[in-house]
Amino acid sequence: MLNSTLVETAVAADRLEVSRRGTPVLHQLTFTVPTGAIVGLMGPSGCGKTTLMRTIVGVQRIAGGSLTVLGSTPDDPANRPRLGYVTQAVSVYRDLTVRQNAAYFAALQGFSVDHVDDAVAAVGLTPYADRRVEQLSGGQASRASLACALVGDPDLLVLDEPTVGLDPVTREELWEHLRALADAGTTLLVSSHVMDEAERCDSVLLMRDGRLLEHLPPRQLLERTHTDSMDRAFLTLIKEHAA
Amino acid sequence: MNPHATIATIKRILLQLRADHRTVGLIVGVPTLLLTLLYFVYNGSAVFDRLALTMLGILPMLVMFLVTSVAMLRERTTGTLERLLTTPLHRADLLLGYGIAFAVAALAQSLVIVAVAHWLLGVDTAGPLAWVLLVAICAATVGVATGLLASAFARTEFQAVQFMPLVIGPQVFLCGLLAPRDGMPELLRWLSDALPMTYAVKALQAIGRQSDPTTDVMQNAGVLLAFTVVALGLAAGSMPRRTR
Numbered sequence: 001m002l003n004s005t006l007v008e009t010a011v012a013a014d015r016l017e018v019s020r021r022g023t024p025v026l027h028q029l030t031f032t033v034p035t036g037a038i039v040g041l042m043g044p045s046g047c048g049k050t051t052l053m054r055t056i057v058g059v060q061r062i063a064g065g066s067l068t069v070l071g072s073t074p075d076d077p078a079n080r081p082r083l084g085y086v087t088q089a090v091s092v093y094r095d096l097t098v099r100q101n102a103a104y105f106a107a108l109q110g111f112s113v114d115h116v117d118d119a120v121a122a123v124g125l126t127p128y129a130d131r132r133v134e135q136l137s138g139g140q141a142s143r144a145s146l147a148c149a150l151v152g153d154p155d156l157l158v159l160d161e162p163t164v165g166l167d168p169v170t171r172e173e174l175w176e177h178l179r180a181l182a183d184a185g186t187t188l189l190v191s192s193h194v195m196d197e198a199e200r201c202d203s204v205l206l207m208r209d210g211r212l213l214e215h216l217p218p219r220q221l222l223e224r225t226h227t228d229s230m231d232r233a234f235l236t237l238i239k240e241h242a243a
Numbered sequence: 244m245n246p247h248a249t250i251a252t253i254k255r256i257l258l259q260l261r262a263d264h265r266t267v268g269l270i271v272g273v274p275t276l277l278l279t280l281l282y283f284v285y286n287g288s289a290v291f292d293r294l295a296l297t298m299l300g301i302l303p304m305l306v307m308f309l310v311t312s313v314a315m316l317r318e319r320t321t322g323t324l325e326r327l328l329t330t331p332l333h334r335a336d337l338l339l340g341y342g343i344a345f346a347v348a349a350l351a352q353s354l355v356i357v358a359v360a361h362w363l364l365g366v367d368t369a370g371p372l373a374w375v376l377l378v379a380i381c382a383a384t385v386g387v388a389t390g391l392l393a394s395a396f397a398r399t400e401f402q403a404v405q406f407m408p409l410v411i412g413p414q415v416f417l418c419g420l421l422a423p424r425d426g427m428p429e430l431l432r433w434l435s436d437a438l439p440m441t442y443a444v445k446a447l448q449a450i451g452r453q454s455d456p457t458t459d460v461m462q463n464a465g466v467l468l469a470f471t472v473v474a475l476g477l478a479a480g481s482m483p484r485r486t487r
Contacts, residue, residue, distance in 0.1 A: 019487075020486070021487060054325075058329060059485055059486060060486055061487050075485055077331070080330055081331050083329055083330075085326060087322045087325065089321070090321075091321055093323065096258055104252075107247060107248070107250075108251060108330040108331060108332045109331065
């Protein structure tokens with residue numbers, strides 16, 4: 001049996017160190033992500049957001065410290081059916097239709113085809129379900145990629161910059177959908193370099209140069225920095241940490 | 244290993260192939276076209292019969308090597324491979340999926356080239372045609388497996404294509420097609436023994452000569468299968484689940 005702390009914590013990092021080809025990328029990261037929360041992973045390009053996400057989904061080795069994902073080590077095969085990972089680049093088969101892509105990933109996760117239509121509808125692509133991904137716009141293609149992660153009913157959904165290239169209406173719809181998933185118990189880790197999106201999250205991990213600056217709910221972040229925008233809050237924090 | 248994931252992968256790769264009519268046309272048509280060209284070059288002389296038979300092993304291996312190495316490279320560069328590795332799909336499921344899906348394509352290709360060779364170009368064998376088909380598919384499977392492995396050494400599709408002459412060239416020179424293996428320096432004969440195409444050619448030559456080539460075909464097909472398994476194993480090692 002899992003004890004209660006494991007069940008309530010989806011991801012726990014303790015002095016996590018990650019190197020890529022010998023170069024240290026992440027330094028001494030310590031944080032927890034509670035089950036059913038939306039946690040934003042924010043920071044400038046190149047700060048290590050993607051590396052952290054890749055480590056959590058188990059495709060990047062750990063150099064030091066510990067990382068617990070869904071009560072187990074990140075590379076535990078038992079985690080794979082419970083994970084959804086959407087990379088920053090559109091990683092679907094562009095020569096297949098949206099539905100064919102979703103059906104493939106559903107089959108890999110052991111789900112039936114019924115889930116496919118739900119996932120395609122969830123990202124608003126039902127009218128385009130039988131179009132090839134290469135015929136879709138950039139935003140539509142990235143939503144097709146998201147549908148392939150939703151189709152497995154993941155317990156932990158890791159999304160690398162899912163809102164890049166989306167228009168405001170679609171972005172709004174997507175965030176509403178992510179919130180609905182969290183309300184149903186899915187844990188979400190969502191990266192973005194648009195600080196305003198922090199407001200959508202339950203808490204925000206602010207990163208810079210591979211280090212964790214803060215882990216706070218967005219409201220507290222504004223209060224603590226005495227600012228009224230996420231952008232300014234982030235800049236204030238950077239100055240504070242540099243000092 | 245997860246049979247559902249393997250079957251889903253076979254289906255997905257065949258769907259991709261089906262969506263790409265031009266590639267299907269090239270896979271099925273090019274070897275036959277080349278063989279027909281050779282027929283007219285030799286003006287239907289006896290030399291053609293000998294060449295054509297070995298071509299039925301060489302061309303499928305060559306075409307499938309090229310197609311697979313590029314297909315797998317795409318999987319690596321577009322990020323779909325990394326994504327697949329976060330799912331319950333095992334690496335063996337993916338490689339087997341490619342192996343089987345492209346073997347189906349190889350079957351279509353071999354059916355056409357063997358039929359054209361036999362009925363239109365008059366290539367005759369002492370042994371049964373079904374054996375020719377079997378050897379052609381085994382050769383194609385070796386091409387698929389080595390193609391999957393070669394994709395690990397290429398960063399771009401441009402590089403992947405360059406591996407074709409490197410991997411296939413020496414095999415064509417040393418397989419006994421251009422010069423008999425007996426006349427080669429010892430070193431080259433060893434090298435020839437270490438290359439899969441040699442065994443495809445041996446099997447095909449046996450079918451050409453003997454009315455019952457079962458032993459020779461089985462032996463050489465077994466060697467081709469072993470090459471396939473080893474190359475697939477190495478290919479699995481070339482795609483670590485976790486990067487350093």
